[in-house]
Amino acid sequence: MIGERVAGRFVIEAPLGSGGMGRVWRGRDRKLGRVVALKQVRADVGRLPELRARADQEARALARIDHPGIVRVHDVLDAPDGPWIVMDYVRGAVLGRLIAGGPLPEPAVARIGAQVLDALIAAHAVGVLHRDVKPDNILITSSGGVVLVDFGIAAIEGNERITTLGQVIGTSTYMAPERLRGAPAGEAADLWSLGATLYTAVEGRTPFDRSTDVATRYAILDLPPDPMTRSHRLSPPILGLLTKDPATRMTAAELARRLEPLAGRTRRLEHLTGRAQPPPRPPAAKPTPPRETGPPSPETGAAPPRVRRTFATANAADRGSMVLALPPGDAAALLAQRSRLFTTAAVEEMCRRPAACAKLLQMLLPDRAGRLLDQVREPDLAAAVVLAMDPHHRGRVLAHMHDRHSAAAVRAMATTALHQTGRALATMPEAPAARLLTRLPPPTIADLLRHCPPATRDRLLSQLPPTTREEVERRLA
Structure with a gap:
C-alpha cells in the first residue's frame, strides 16, 4: 500500500490509524507538494454505491463545519477500490494513547473537554452529530490545540437513509444508552460520549468497565457509573453527562459553564504532547476465576465453571x-x-416469567433475541415477553423474528394491549412489518393501523395484497 498512488495525484506514505468507517493514511499531494490525510472508506459494506454515499456524507458533514477543532476536508476521490476523502493532515498525540500512560490531571482534562465541547457545539449548530466521540478520536496537537476527528458515522439532519447505515457502527464503551437501545439519538448522545471520555481521561478507566461487551452494555443501560476516586471538581459535570435519560442530561451550555473555571487553570496542553508516547498497554491480567462452588459474579459477564x-x-x-x-x-x-x-423448552420456561425474560432479551442483539423467541410455540408466551419490553425494544425484536412467529405474537398482543402493539408495529422497519401484516386477518390489521402514524399507515397499506388492502381500507374509513 505504501508508495501507491490514489487518483494519480496522492502518494501514500504511512498509515495513521483506523476507525469505524475506514483507514487513514498520511499522503503527499504531488501537485501542490503538501502533506494530507487520506481516508479510505471501509469496503466491507460490499456495494460501491453505499461506499460513495458514506464518503459523500462524511465529506458533507465536515464541509458544513468551520471550526479549528474539526479537521477540514478538501475533496472526495473516486477510485477503482472505492472512494477516498482528502483532509488536512493534523500532527498530534491521540488522547487514548496519552491515557494509556496514566490518568491525566484534572485541569488538563477540563481543558480538553472544553475544546471538544466547543467543536461539538459548532457541529450541532449545523445539524451534524458525531456519534463516535471517544479518546481515540481526539488529537492533542503540538501547539496545545484539541481536534476532533473521524466524523465517518456522523448523522446529518434530514439524511435518514445514510444515518441508518451507520447505526450499528461505534464503540459501545462510549455509546449513550439511547443509542444502545436503538432509540432516536440527538445532541445529548454526543454529550454522553464526551462524559465517558472525560471520565476515562481523569480516572484512567472507563465508567462502565466490564470484561465482556454484553456486561458493559448492561452496565451502561441499567447501572450507575463506577465511583470516581481521582476527580473532585470534575466529577459533578461528568456524572451529569452520564445520566441515563437524555431529557435530564446536562446540557452543553451548563457543561461549558462548569468547565470554564477549571479549564482556565491549564491554558495550553503542550505538556501533554511533550512527554514520551507510551507503548500500548499490555493486556490486563485476567482476574482469578471464582471458586467453582461460588456464585457467579455480576462483573464478569460469564458464569463460573461450576x-x-x-x-x-x-x-x-x-x-x-x-x-x-x-x-x-x-x-x-x-x-x-x-x-x-x-x-x-428452555426458552418457553424463561417466557413464563415475562418481565425477567424481557430484561435479559433486551441486553442481547435484536437478531439473537428474535431467534430465541422464534422457538416459542405458544404465541401468548412470546406476546407477554414482548409487551414486557421497553417500547423501543418491541419493534426491533419483532422485526428479527420469523414473520410467522411475529404475526402470531402480534395477534396475541393485540387482544390485550392494542395500543402498545400498534405503536410497536410503527417502529418496525417497513419490510418485516408488511410481511407480518399479510399473515393477519383484515380486522386485526385495521385495528393495528389505527394506532400507527398516518404516514406509516399509508406505507404499510400499500404493501398489502389488493384484496386485503381494500378490506382494510373499508374498515378504516
Missing part, C-alpha cells in the same frame, strides 16, 4: 429457570455465548 457445567448437564426446562436466577449480566452472557443450550 455453573457452566451445570447448565450443560441440566435438562432443557431447568436451564430456563436457572438462567433467570443468575445476575442479569451473567445470564445475558450465557444466552449470547451458549445459545445452543437454550432450546424450545
Whole structure:
C-alpha cells in the first residue's frame, strides 16, 4: 500500500490509524507538494454505491463545519477500490494513547473537554452529530490545540437513509444508552460520549468497565457509573453527562459553564504532547476465576465453571429457570455465548416469567433475541415477553423474528394491549412489518393501523395484497 498512488495525484506514505468507517493514511499531494490525510472508506459494506454515499456524507458533514477543532476536508476521490476523502493532515498525540500512560490531571482534562465541547457545539449548530466521540478520536496537537476527528458515522439532519447505515457502527464503551437501545439519538448522545471520555481521561478507566461487551452494555443501560476516586471538581459535570435519560442530561451550555473555571487553570496542553508516547498497554491480567462452588459474579459477564457445567448437564426446562436466577449480566452472557443450550423448552420456561425474560432479551442483539423467541410455540408466551419490553425494544425484536412467529405474537398482543402493539408495529422497519401484516386477518390489521402514524399507515397499506388492502381500507374509513 505504501508508495501507491490514489487518483494519480496522492502518494501514500504511512498509515495513521483506523476507525469505524475506514483507514487513514498520511499522503503527499504531488501537485501542490503538501502533506494530507487520506481516508479510505471501509469496503466491507460490499456495494460501491453505499461506499460513495458514506464518503459523500462524511465529506458533507465536515464541509458544513468551520471550526479549528474539526479537521477540514478538501475533496472526495473516486477510485477503482472505492472512494477516498482528502483532509488536512493534523500532527498530534491521540488522547487514548496519552491515557494509556496514566490518568491525566484534572485541569488538563477540563481543558480538553472544553475544546471538544466547543467543536461539538459548532457541529450541532449545523445539524451534524458525531456519534463516535471517544479518546481515540481526539488529537492533542503540538501547539496545545484539541481536534476532533473521524466524523465517518456522523448523522446529518434530514439524511435518514445514510444515518441508518451507520447505526450499528461505534464503540459501545462510549455509546449513550439511547443509542444502545436503538432509540432516536440527538445532541445529548454526543454529550454522553464526551462524559465517558472525560471520565476515562481523569480516572484512567472507563465508567462502565466490564470484561465482556454484553456486561458493559448492561452496565451502561441499567447501572450507575463506577465511583470516581481521582476527580473532585470534575466529577459533578461528568456524572451529569452520564445520566441515563437524555431529557435530564446536562446540557452543553451548563457543561461549558462548569468547565470554564477549571479549564482556565491549564491554558495550553503542550505538556501533554511533550512527554514520551507510551507503548500500548499490555493486556490486563485476567482476574482469578471464582471458586467453582461460588456464585457467579455480576462483573464478569460469564458464569463460573461450576455453573457452566451445570447448565450443560441440566435438562432443557431447568436451564430456563436457572438462567433467570443468575445476575442479569451473567445470564445475558450465557444466552449470547451458549445459545445452543437454550432450546424450545428452555426458552418457553424463561417466557413464563415475562418481565425477567424481557430484561435479559433486551441486553442481547435484536437478531439473537428474535431467534430465541422464534422457538416459542405458544404465541401468548412470546406476546407477554414482548409487551414486557421497553417500547423501543418491541419493534426491533419483532422485526428479527420469523414473520410467522411475529404475526402470531402480534395477534396475541393485540387482544390485550392494542395500543402498545400498534405503536410497536410503527417502529418496525417497513419490510418485516408488511410481511407480518399479510399473515393477519383484515380486522386485526385495521385495528393495528389505527394506532400507527398516518404516514406509516399509508406505507404499510400499500404493501398489502389488493384484496386485503381494500378490506382494510373499508374498515378504516
